[in-house]
Amino acid sequence: xxxxxxxxxxxxxxxxxxxxxxxxxxxxxxxxxxxxxxxxxxxxxxxxxxxxxxxxxxxxxxxxxxxxxxxxxxxxxxxxxxxxxxxxxxxxxxxxxxxxxxxxxxxxxxxxxxxxxxxxxxxxxxxxxxxxxxxxxxxxxxxxxxxxxxxx
Amino acid sequence: xxxxxxxxxxxxxxxxxxxxxxxxxxxxxxxxxxxxxxxxxxxxxxxxxxxxxxxxxxxxxxxxxxxxxxxxxxxxxxxxxxxxxxxxxxxxxxxxxxxxxxxxxxxxxxxxxxxxxxxxxxxxxxxxxxxxxxxxxxxxxxxxxxxxxxxxxxxxxxxxxxxxxxxxxxxxxxxxxxxxxxxxxxxxxxxxxxxxxxxxxxxxxxxxxxxxxxxxxxxxxxxxxxxxxxxxxxxxxxxxxxxxxxxxxxxxxxxxxxxxxxxxxxxxxxxxxxxxxxxxxxxxxxxxxxxxxxxxxxxxxxxxxxxxxxxxxxxxxxxxxxxxxxxxxxxxxxxxxxxxxxxxxxxxxxxxxxxxxxxxxxxxxxxxxxxxxxxxxxxxxxxxxxxxxxxxxxxxxxxxxxxxxxxxxxxxxxxxxxxxxxxxxxxxxxxxxxxxxxxxxxxxxxxxxxxxxxxxxxxxxxxxxxxxxxxxxxxxxxxxxxxxxxxxxxxxxxxxxxxxxxxxxxxxxxxxxxxxxxxxxxxxxxxxxxxxxxxxxxxxxx
Numbered sequence: 053x054x055x056x057x058x059x060x061x062x063x064x065x066x067x068x069x070x071x072x073x074x075x076x077x078x079x080x081x082x083x084x085x086x087x088x089x090x091x092x093x094x095x096x097x098x099x100x101x102x103x104x105x106x107x108x109x110x111x112x113x114x115x116x117x118x119x120x121x122x123x124x125x126x127x128x129x130x131x132x133x134x135x136x137x138x139x140x141x142x143x144x145x146x147x148x149x150x151x152x153x154x155x156x157x158x159x160x161x162x163x164x165x166x167x168x169x170x171x172x173x174x175x176x177x178x179x180x181x182x183x184x185x186x187x188x189x190x191x192x193x194x195x196x197x198x199x200x201x202x203x204x
Numbered sequence: 205x206x207x208x209x210x211x212x213x214x215x216x217x218x219x220x221x222x223x224x225x226x227x228x229x230x231x232x233x234x235x236x237x238x239x240x241x242x243x244x245x246x247x248x249x250x251x252x253x254x255x256x257x258x259x260x261x262x263x264x265x266x267x268x269x270x271x272x273x274x275x276x277x278x279x280x281x282x283x284x285x286x287x288x289x290x291x292x293x294x295x296x297x298x299x300x301x302x303x304x305x306x307x308x309x310x311x312x313x314x315x316x317x318x319x320x321x322x323x324x325x326x327x328x329x330x331x332x333x334x335x336x337x338x339x340x341x342x343x344x345x346x347x348x349x350x351x352x353x354x355x356x357x358x359x360x361x362x363x364x365x366x367x368x369x370x371x372x373x374x375x376x377x378x379x380x381x382x383x384x385x386x387x388x389x390x391x392x393x394x395x396x397x398x399x400x401x402x403x404x405x406x407x408x409x410x411x412x413x414x415x416x417x418x419x420x421x422x423x424x425x426x427x428x429x430x431x432x433x434x435x436x437x438x439x440x441x442x443x444x445x446x447x448x449x450x451x452x453x454x455x456x457x458x459x460x461x462x463x464x465x466x467x468x469x470x471x472x473x474x475x476x477x478x479x480x481x482x483x484x485x486x487x488x489x490x491x492x493x494x495x496x497x498x499x500x501x502x503x504x505x506x507x508x509x510x511x512x513x514x515x516x517x518x519x520x521x522x523x524x525x526x527x528x529x530x531x532x533x534x535x536x537x538x539x540x541x542x543x544x545x546x547x548x549x550x551x552x553x554x555x556x557x558x559x560x561x562x563x564x565x566x567x568x569x570x571x572x573x574x575x576x577x578x579x580x581x582x583x584x585x586x587x588x589x590x591x592x593x594x595x596x597x598x599x600x601x602x603x604x605x606x607x608x609x610x611x612x613x614x615x616x617x618x619x620x621x622x623x624x625x626x627x628x629x630x631x632x633x634x635x636x637x638x639x640x641x642x643x644x645x646x647x648x649x650x651x652x653x654x655x656x657x658x659x660x661x662x663x664x665x666x667x668x669x670x671x672x673x674x675x676x677x678x679x680x681x682x683x684x685x686x687x688x689x690x691x692x693x694x695x696x697x698x699x700x701x702x703x704x705x706x707x708x709x710x711x712x713x714x715x716x717x718x719x720x721x722x723x724x725x726x727x728x729x730x731x732x733x734x735x736x737x738x739x740x741x742x743x744x745x746x
Contacts, residue, residue: 144375154303
């Protein structure tokens with residue numbers, strides 16, 4: 053479409069075209085000449101070459117593996133970093149002994165000790181007086197005898 | 205520094221122990237039985253009008269809380285208890301290195317001295333509440349702090365925000381929320397109790413509160429204190445106890461009330477009002493004395509089963525008056541006939557009687573019957589044979605004496621202490637009343653008789669009590685301390701270490717208290733009220 057407001061001095065109008073030229077252009081369009089396909093060569097020069105489907109699959113696999121490896125490496129680095137941070141002095145983590153834990157364990161320990169005291173005290177009995185040994189039977193006496201007697 | 209940390213870390217535990225001591229109490233203006241030591245204002249045992257011992261934190265606690273310890277004015281209490289031997293004793297008994305280290309680490313993170321941290325955050329009002337027990341126990345800590353202190357806590361501890369208004373203190377494994385003026389702290393995984401308390405503090409009430417529990421109406425009958433302790437008891441005793449304590453000068457006053465499924469003391473045989481003034485005269489000669497109403501049944505079931513001859517007959521029971529007194533004294537083993545390095549205990553028992561003449565005859569009959577019974581039932585088993593007294597041959601006023609050393613040897617072994625044991629008895633008349641007195645030592649009997657003969661101090665308090673008594677804690681401590689070297693002689697080697705540890709703990713605790721007095725009311729079979737006064741040993745200046 054012609055812009056009517058375009059007043060540039062060198063812009064040709066359709067009326068300015070030579071009819072012969074126009075006819076020649078239309079003729080070449082009607083009968084295009086057969087020229088060699090140079091697409092592959094051009095694309096090759098640009099760095100693009102056709103490959104076999106097998107090779108293409110191989111390359112796709114290689115790309116995916118490279119990306120996966122890189123991601124794994126990145127994750128590993130993050131995990132190591134986090135762990136290093138958690139074990140560093142700057143990391144915020146629960147104190148080795150928190151106040152609630154310390155109070156709980158102290159109360160528990162003292163309670164167990166007290167209960168132990170009570171158990172022992174409850175089962176305590178004074179040491180009894182030494183028991184006199186009962187008289188041992190005289191081995192020289194025959195218990196089966198009508199009246200016990202000893203060998204002389 | 206270390207001492208300060210030790211002190212601070214143990215304060216809460218010490219207060220807990222003081223609050224948990226079962227037999228403490230006596231309102232601030234209640235005469236401690238001794239009118240000489242405590243003026244007796246009118247209506248002394250009634251709390252101030254409108255006052256209730258129910259802890260204010262009960263308003264935000266659910267009704268099914270099982271344990272509550274509330275300490276008001278903790279900073280003031282800490283200063284009052286500073287350098288007192290009792291505090292030192294409790295520190296040793298209740299704290300350990302881990303508590304000191306934990307509190308020290310928290311103080312360092314808050315960039316404060318341990319004592320300052322205590323005063324600032326636990327010094328106003330702090331409450332620990334627990335629901336359930338064992339592994340399923342839920343807990344919450346409520347501290348009254350102002351906004352500036354809350355801001356400071358956030359600045360220094362840098363809590364992690366885990367939800368709207370809920371923050372986590374990573375280093376302490378706890379969560380907290382501030383509902384002005386309360387800082388509510390709970391476990392890392394907020395449990396039901398924490399959430400219940402937060403809801404109540406925010407005004408979203410669900411299911412009432414502990415303060416509305418009708419069972420706690422008794423709280424209004426005892427005097428409020430700066431320490432309040434509430435606990436429910438496991439079966440078979442069951443029920444609950446509420447205890448308050450406050451420090452007034454040198455005296456720690458503790459009030460307790462409780463209702464039980466099965467009361468820990470047997471019910472009285474009859475309601476009785478009696479005066480406890482007689483105890484005042486016994487303080488000099490006794491380490492401890494317990495005054496109780498006379499048992500009209502005529503004897504304890506245990507003794508009746510052991511020796512039925514101890515049961516009184518109908519006439520003897522009719523002659524009994526109001527009171528009985530059990531006394532514990534001490535004698536010096538180094539002064540004994542066969543000296544030994546130990547203070548040994550002596551016991552005395554007095555029964556108030558109406559007619560002293562009949563009482564003397566009853567006493568002779570009772571002892572004679574009991575000695576014959578003991579010889580017959582246990583003489584052969586215990587290899588003893590006690591001499592049977594013949595009271596008829598003695599004047600009524602003469603002191604009777606039976607040697608019980610053989611019986612003592614059968615019980616405690618062949619220790620020189622056994623040689624000191626005897627049964628001494630007589631009847632003494634003092635003013636308008638008379639007492640049958642029995643003692644395991646002749647000297648102690650004489651001291652008790654002298655004390656009973658003296659008039660009780662004027663203005664002695666009367667009351668409807670199930671029991672009243674006193675203990676000279678410091679003297680008891682020294683007494684028990686002298687046993688430690690002799691433990692080998694009385695107990696099996698396997699028990700020796702435990703007994704020594706126990707004695708040491710009791711002695712350390714006793715060092716902190718000069719004198720204890722108590723009285724126990726039993727308004728109903730399953731209800732108890734206790735009032736105890738502890739005269740604390742004075743602070744040690746360094």
